[in-house]
Amino acid sequence: xxxxxxxxxxxxxxxxxxxxxDSGECGKAMPLKVSVVRTAEFSDELHKFKxxxxxxxxxxxxxxKEYGCHLVYKLYVSVDDKPFALAKSLAxxxxxxxxxxxxxxxxxxxxxxxAADFWWAMGDAEEHRPVVVDLxxxxxxxxxxxxxxxxxxxxxxxxxxxVRVTNAGEAxxxxxxxxxxxxxxxxxxxxxxxxxxxxxxxxxxxxxxxxWQ
Numbered sequence: 001x002x003x004x005x006x007x008x009x010x011x012x013x014x015x016x017x018x019x020x021x022d023s024g025e026c027g028k029a030m031p032l033k034v035s036v037v038r039t040a041e042f043s044d045e046l047h048k049f050k051x052x053x054x055x056x057x058x059x060x061x062x063x064x065k066e067y068g069c070h071l072v073y074k075l076y077v078s079v080d081d082k083p084f085a086l087a088k089s090l091a092x093x094x095x096x097x098x099x100x101x102x103x104x105x106x107x108x109x110x111x112x113x114x115a116a117d118f119w120w121a122m123g124d125a126e127e128h129r130p131v132v133v134d135l136x137x138x139x140x141x142x143x144x145x146x147x148x149x150x151x152x153x154x155x156x157x158x159x160x161x162x163v164r165v166t167n168a169g170e171a172x173x174x175x176x177x178x179x180x181x182x183x184x185x186x187x188x189x190x191x192x193x194x195x196x197x198x199x200x201x202x203x204x205x206x207x208x209x210x211x212w213q
Contacts, residue, residue, distance in 0.1 A: 022121075023057040024102030026069035026094040030059040042104045047111030049135065050078040051087075053102035060093070073102060073118045079135050087133045088140040090118060098122050105130075105171075107163040112136065115165035115182040129164055130171040132196055141169075143196040149173060154200070156186030161208075163191075170195050174208035 011085060017050040024030060034056055042051045054074040062068050072091045075083040103117040118129040129140040149160055156178040164172045175189035191205040 016177070019053075019104040020101060021055055022097060022099055023051065023069075023094075024070055025053050026059070026098045026111055027067050027096055028059075030057065030067070030069050032059050032061070035060045039102060039104055042107075042114075042137075044107050044111070047107060047115065048080045048105060050084070051104055051116070052076055052084070053104055053115070054209055055100065055102055057094075057100075057189075066098045069098075071100055073100075075102070075131055075133070076113060077133055077135070077138065079138065085138065087138060088116075088131050088142060090142065098199055103164050104151065104163065106153045107169045108165045108169070110167045112132050112167055113165050113169045114162060117163070118142065122195045123158050124157075128160060128173075130162060130172060130194060130196060132169045134169060141196045143199060145171075145173070145194055145201075148194065148199070149192050150176065152203075153189045154185045156183075158186065158189060160192075163208075168195065169197075172204075174210060179185075 015053045019042055021037045021039050036056045038054045042177040049166055057069055060068040060070055061165045071094050075088040077087045078084045098180055099121045101119055104115055105115040107114050114133045116131045118131055120127045127140055128145040133140040141160045158175050159178050161174045171194040177188050178186035188207050190203050191208050192201050192203050194201050
C-alpha cells in the first residue's frame with residue numbers, strides 16, 4: 001500500500017454548515033501523481049477548537065480498461081489554541097467510478113466531541129463512515145454506518161443526512177422524505193443516533209426537523 005507524508009497547512013474559515021472536499025471519481029482522469037485537497041477550517045471560538053480535513057489521492061496503473069486509485073483521509077484538530085494534530089488517518093484503495101471525500105460535520109453542544117464523515121459515493125449510492133473525536137483525550141473512533149438505518153425503514157431510497165454529534169459522542173442522522181417517491185411510506189423518517197462504540201442505531205425523533213417540513 002502506498003503511503004503519503006503530507007504537511008498540515010490550516011486555513012482560516014468558519015461557517016455553520018458542512019465543510020466538504022472530495023477526490024473526484026477514480027478513473028483515467030485522476031492523476032498518477034499524488035494530489036491533495038483540503039477543507040476550509042472549522043472554527044469554534046467559544047470552545048477554542050479548530051479542525052480541517054485532507055484527502056490525498058492518486059491513480060494506480062492497471063492493465064486493461066479498469067482503473068484503481070489509492071486514497072488517504074486525514075483529520076486534524078486543534079484544542080485550546082494548541083498546534084494542529086492528526087486525529088485520524090485512514091488509507092484505502094478505490095475502484096473505478098468511486099468518489100470519496102470528507103465532511104466536517106459539527107462540534108457537540110458542550111464542546112466535548114467533534115464529528116466528521118469519511119464518505120463514499122458511486123452513482124446515486126452514498127455511504128457514511130462517521131469519525132468522532134473525544135477532545136479531552138483526542139482519541140478518535142470511526143465506523144461504517146452501512147445499512148444499519150436503511151434496513152429498519154421502508155425501502156424508499158432515502159438519503160441519510162449526518163447532521164450533528166451528541167455530548168456522548170453519538171452520530172446523529174436525519175432521514176428526510178424521499179426525492180423519488182412522495183407516498184406516505186417514503187416520508188420523513190426522523191432522527192437516528194448511531195453509537196460508534198457498539199454499532200447500534202436507534203430512532204430518537206419521529207420527525208427529523210423543521211428543515212424538512
